[in-house]
Amino acid sequence: xxxxxxxxxxxxxxxxxxxxxxxxxxxxxxxxxxxxxxxxxxxxxxxxxxxxxxxxxxxxxxxxxxxxxxxxxxxxxxxxxxxxxxxxxxxxxxxxxxxxxxxxxxxxxxxxxxxxxxxxxxxxxxxxxxxxxxxxxxxxxxxxxxxxxxxxxxxxxxxxxxxxxxxxxxxxxxxxxxxxxxxxxxxxxxxxxxxxxxxxxxxxxxxxxxxxxxxxxxxxxxxxxxxxxxxxxxxxxxxxxxxxxxxxxxxxxxxxxxxxxxxxxxxxxxxxxxxxxxxxxxxxxxxxxxxxxxxxxxxxxxxxxxxxxxxxxxxxxxxxxxxxxxxxxxxxxxxxxxxxxxxxxxxxxxxxxxxxxxxxxxxxxxxxxxxxxxxxxxxxxxxxxxxxxxxxxxxxxxxxxxxxxxxxxxxxxxxxxxxxxxxxxxxxxxxxxxxxxxxxxxxxxxxxxxxxxxxxxxxxxxxxxxxxxxxxxxxxxxxxxxxxxxxxxxxxxxxxxxxxxxxxxxxxxxxxxxxxxxxxxxxxxxxxxxxxxxxxxxxxxxxxxxxxxxxxxxxxxxxxxxxxxxxxxxxxxxxxxxxxxxxxxxxxxxxxxxxxxxxxxxxxxxxxxxxxxxxxxxxxxxxxxxxxxxxxxxxxxxxxxxxxxxxxxxxxxxxxxxxxxxxxxxxxxxxxxxxxxxxxxxxxxxxxxxxxxxxxxxxxxxxxxxxxxxxxxxxxxxxxxxxxxxxxxxxxxxxxxxxxx
Ligand code: ATP
Ligand code: MG
Numbered sequence: 037x038x039x040x041x042x043x044x045x046x047x048x049x050x051x052x053x054x055x056x057x058x059x060x061x062x063x064x065x066x067x068x069x070x071x072x073x074x075x076x077x078x079x080x081x082x083x084x085x086x087x088x089x090x091x092x093x094x095x096x097x098x099x100x101x102x103x104x105x106x107x108x109x110x111x112x113x114x115x116x117x118x119x120x121x122x123x124x125x126x127x128x129x130x131x132x133x134x135x136x137x138x139x140x141x142x143x144x145x146x147x148x149x150x151x152x153x154x155x156x157x158x159x160x161x162x163x164x165x166x167x168x169x170x171x172x173x174x175x176x177x178x179x180x181x182x183x184x185x186x187x188x189x190x191x192x193x194x195x196x197x198x199x200x201x202x203x204x205x206x207x208x209x210x211x212x213x214x215x216x217x218x219x220x221x222x223x224x225x226x227x228x229x230x231x232x233x234x235x236x237x238x239x240x241x242x243x244x245x246x247x248x249x250x251x252x253x254x255x256x257x258x259x260x261x262x263x264x265x266x267x268x269x270x271x272x273x274x275x276x277x278x279x280x281x282x283x284x285x286x287x288x289x290x291x292x293x294x295x296x297x298x299x300x301x302x303x304x305x306x307x308x309x310x311x312x313x314x315x316x317x318x319x320x321x322x323x324x325x326x327x328x329x330x331x332x333x334x335x336x337x338x339x340x341x342x343x344x345x346x347x348x349x350x351x352x353x354x355x356x357x358x359x360x361x362x363x364x365x366x367x368x369x370x371x372x373x374x375x376x377x378x379x380x381x382x383x384x385x386x387x388x389x390x391x392x393x394x395x396x397x398x399x400x401x402x403x404x405x406x407x408x409x410x411x412x413x414x415x416x417x418x419x420x421x422x423x424x425x426x427x428x429x430x431x432x433x434x435x436x437x438x439x440x441x442x443x444x445x446x447x448x449x450x451x452x453x454x455x456x457x458x459x460x461x462x463x464x465x466x467x468x469x470x471x472x473x474x475x476x477x478x479x480x481x482x483x484x485x486x487x488x489x490x491x492x493x494x495x496x497x498x499x500x501x502x503x504x505x506x507x508x509x510x511x512x513x514x515x516x517x518x519x520x521x522x523x524x525x526x527x528x529x530x531x532x533x534x535x536x537x538x539x540x541x542x543x544x545x546x547x548x549x550x551x552x553x554x555x556x557x558x559x560x561x562x563x564x565x566x567x568x569x570x571x572x573x574x575x576x577x578x579x580x581x582x583x584x585x586x587x588x589x590x591x592x593x594x595x596x597x598x599x600x601x602x603x604x605x606x607x608x609x610x611x612x613x614x615x616x617x618x619x620x621x622x623x624x625x626x627x628x629x630x631x632x633x634x635x636x637x638x639x640x641x642x643x644x645x646x647x648x649x650x651x652x653x654x655x656x657x658x659x660x661x662x663x664x665x666x667x668x669x670x671x672x673x674x675x676x677x678x679x680x681x682x683x684x685x686x687x688x689x690x691x692x693x694x695x696x697x698x699x700x701x702x703x704x705x706x707x708x709x710x711x712x713x714x715x716x717x718x719x720x721x722x723x724x725x726x727x728x729x730x731x732x733x734x735x736x737x738x739x740x741x742x743x744x745x746x747x748x749x750x751x752x753x754x755x756x757x758x759x760x761x762x763x764x765x766x767x768x769x770x771x772x773x774x775x776x777x
Contacts, residue, residue, distance in 0.1 A: 040078055040111060044068070051315035052076040054282060055084060058275070058309035060260075061284040062302070064346035065331065065645035066322030069284040070605065073256050074104055076282060077118065078111035080254055088114035092252035094123055094271070096259045096605060098572065101125075104258075119251060123267045125572050127230030130237065132568070134244045138237050140225065143564060145434045146571040147219070147226045150427070151443045152176050155222075159214050165207035174202050179212050183228035184264040184296030186235060189213040222474070223440045231266040238273040249277045259605060260285035260305075264296040272308065279309070287342055288335050291601055291639050293631070303342070318345040320645075322607050324353025327651050330680040331644040337676050338634045356644075356651045356681035357688065358616075358674065363665075364397075364656040368404035370686050371612050374652065375595055376408050377688070377745030378610060380756045380766050385410065389596040389608040391643050393621045397614060398597050405595060408744060409764035415598035421570060425529075425540040426547055430570060432519050436503035437564050440474040452528035455492045464493065476500060499523065512566035513551040520544060600643045611647035613640075617655045618669040640673045653681065687728065727755045727769060732777040738762040740777065 041049040048068050051061050052075040063069050077093060080086040095101045101120040109115035121129070131140060147155070156172040156179075163170070178200055182192045193209040200208055219225060225233060238245045255275050257263070260283035263271070275281035283305060290299040306312050320328050325348040332346060361367035375388055390401050390412075398414055405412045421427070428451055431444040438444075442465070449456055464478040467485045471478075478485060479500075482493035499522065506518050520526040526544075529537040554566055596608070600621075615621055621640060626632030644651060659668045674681070683691045727733070731743045733755075741759035755772065758764045767774070 040075060040082060044072065044075055045317075045319060047315065047317050047319075048072045048075070051317070052079050053083075054313060054315070055080075056280055058279055058305075058312040059282040059315065060302075060305045060312050061282070061315045061317065062286070062342070062344070063284075063315075063317035064286055064320065064344050065289060065641070066320040066328075066607070067317035067346060068319075068321055069286070069317065070104070070258055072317065073258055073282070073284050074107050075111065077108055077254075077256065081112045081114060086254060088112075088117035089119070090251065090253040091256070092119045092121075092126075092254070092274075093256040094121065094126065094258065096122065096262070098122055098125060100258070100605060122572075123263075123270060124227060124230045127234040127270075128568055128572060130234050130244075130248060131225075131230065134237055134241070134247075135233070137241045137244060138233050139220070140233065141223050143438045144223045144225055145438045145441050145444070146230070146568065147224050147443065148571060149176070149227075150422075151224075152179075152215075152226055154443050154446065155218055156211070156215060159211060159218065163207065163211050163214065165204055166211065170203060170207070175208060175211050175215075178203075178208050179215060180226075180228050181296050182212060183226075183232050184266050186232060186266050186269060189216065221440065221472070222442050223438050224443070228266070231270055235266055235269045235273065238270070245273060246277070249274060253278050253280060255281040257281070257283040258285075259289075261287050261290040261299060261302045262292045262297040262604075263301050264292075264298060265301075266296075268298070268301045281309075286344075288338070288344070288638055289604065289642050289645075291604065291635060291642055293635050299340075316344070318347055319349050320346050321349050322648055323348065323645060324350045324647075324649055326353045326355055326680070327644060327647045327649075330356050330651070330677045331641055333677050333680055334637060334644065334673055335641045338637055340631070340634060354650055356653065356677075357684045358653045358655075358681045359684050359686065359688075360670065361654060361656045361686070363658045364400050364615075364660060365404070366686065367614055367654045367656045368400040370654060371401055371614065371652075372404035372408040372410060373686070373744045374612075374688060375405065375410055376756045376758075376764060379410070380745055380754055383610065385593045385595045387609040388612075389598065389603065389606075389610070389646065390612045390614060391598060391600050391603050391646065392614050393600060393623060393639070395599060397620075401597060401614060408758055411594035413594040413596050415596060416602050423540075423543055425525075425544055428525065429516060429519060429544060429547065430567065432503065432523055432525070433507075433515065433563060433567055435476065435500055436507050436515075436519070437567065439476045439500065439504065442468070442475045445475050448523075449496065452524045454496055455489055456496065457489075460486055460489055460493065507563045510563065511551075511555055512561065512563050513548050513555060515563045516544075516548050516551055600639050603646050604642055607646055607648055609648045610650045610652075611643070612652045612654065613643045614654045615656070615659075616640075616653045616671045616674060617659070618671055620659075620668070621671050621673065637673065640671075687730065727774075733757060733774045734777055735759065735765075735767075735775075736773055738765060741765075 041052055044052055048071070051059070051072050054076065061069055061072060073093065077091055080091060081088055093101070093104060095104060098121070101122060105115055105118060105120045108118060128146070135144060136142070153172050153176060156175055160166045160170050160172055160175065178192070181199065187195065189209045189212040192212055193205060197205065219229070252274050255271065257271055271281065283302070285302045287299055287302050290297060293299065306314065323331070328346065328348045335341070359370050361370055371390055375385070378388065379385060392398060392401070395416060402412055402414065428448055431447040434441050435444040435448070446461070449461065463485055464475050464482065467481070468475045468478040476497060479493040479497040482490035486493060502522065503519055506515055510518060526541070529541050551566055554569065555561060558565060600613070622633055622636035626636045653674065655670050656668055658665050685691055727743050727746050732740065733743060734740050735757070738759040739761050741757040743755050744758050744764065745756040746754070754766055755769050755774070756764060756766050
């Protein structure tokens, strides 16, 4: 066996040594699927002499792709020639080169969710059968889902019944049709189209397909369980000539069904390729036995699944802990306290993740962490590229590249104000519609369209003209600086120097820095290339996430906050899953949808299996939703793993343990289960005279504060105290001179 494969276990090594023909690696979480995939690529190059530029690997995020390349580079030469990307990035690249075969003009732009929404709002305004209650978001979801199934508006009309409940099917189909023609008129495509159009291209232009096939002789797909029909078709067509396709996945981790992911794709792989070799990996290297046992026990409750074996390699480890807080604030404080405690014991913050079901849950956690002086990185939510000022400057860039981009024009024509009002804009738009042209073109002809204020519109046209010329002349960063200046955007922000505007200016500067860095990595890259890459950065990829409120750069060492969906494929030594409650996890909506509960259970499974060493589950008895406090029940998923976790109080002291074997609640401190009380047995580092979490103390210099965590004994005892006036301090109690209050 080669040295390379010696770093794998025998089952992994077999899969990694797979050479030609289709293969499926089917295995549970943390079993080394991604690792095996990387070694397989290295093995192809090293042992079989395959050229790196003939290898494609498709991952779930751009970040994952970059990491995979880095890891491959450590194993073999030539990794920078590998084609590693997401489905979407691959689509852009292909359509940029060959899009004209499917009617896309050079310089087409990519619309994001917000752009889609802006366009749909406009369309709904004139859509027969639609009314003020027609929800553009809902229509957007329908269109995206149709596209992920490769459905045309006609297909939607014929087949869409099952998942259109909120509006009439014919109205949705007509909305889709109009949306599509408006997209084309604006020379724009949306995210889903990146795949739909690539598939169309593959189907209709065999020569192009063949060219791409020469670049993708060996195809790899990670997280195959979450592919949708369009991605499936993309892979199938690409692999149709050489049939060297290796996919890895875990049906128990399929969590994107709501976006059209089809678990059937992985289950059908063997039907599609009857000669496919199937490899199974049965050892989990990631999690302790205690964590893995909980995960395994949970997932067997799903009925639609393939049985799998997954055994731990690691030892038992500490128990899974569960804390039920009186409310969501106390729940977040629990997280902050235990993070602080871990930090005091030497845990790096980047090794800790807090996972939740919905983005809205991040706010309280973030606040508690901030009070405790712990930096946090929020993945998703409002990412850097979602900020208004960033989108504005990029919209100017888009319009400069593609004068037909009416959505971009509407976004920025009034920022800064130029005296072109709503009425004028409506007239210009109407004229553009009638003449089958863009609003910008209408601006050029404003003299004949507007009675008043035509000069303002022609001025705007001239401004955009100069920007269009600049696109060709400048580097990306040069262009952005130029645009900020000539559009008056910078002046607008400087005119009123409040903290919000200052922070927007800082963000814009950050974008220019990002463009500079990008240009360094992409020699000869144009403004348009930069724009593509910026458009493709999903919030998960967002490398420049800042704190939600304020602009302090998040240091390297920060706790990661993200949704369970975004955590897929990742791992952290310490994981908190918050909000393990009925109505949240499983979510309320899931319970009324067929298969919804099982999808939520898979999501919980994904969450649990992110933990390497320590897993905390938390829930709140009361929670604020939509401004009302409602009581909340523990999630059914907790009862499904009964016996495999310990319930603790807010200080992490054991309250009791549910033992599956006895089926009863066993309390370590009979007679005292109230969360606030101290257990009779010293289950944690508490001792007579020692400080306890939650206690109030006073320090001669820092003033009053609250003990967040205690560790060690006797002379070595340390306390972590949060002083409102001085922040969080870790002190040796022996020298700290604290007074109890
Ligand atoms: P997921 O289903 O969550 O995507 P996965 O199956 O892709 O998980 P990996 O992320 O590849 O699993 O591996 C999980 C962890 O186990 C990683 O830290 C990896 O380095 C480690 N690991 C996997 N196989 C081995 C091995 N043979 N020896 C040592 N460590 C391993
Ligand atoms: Mg993986």
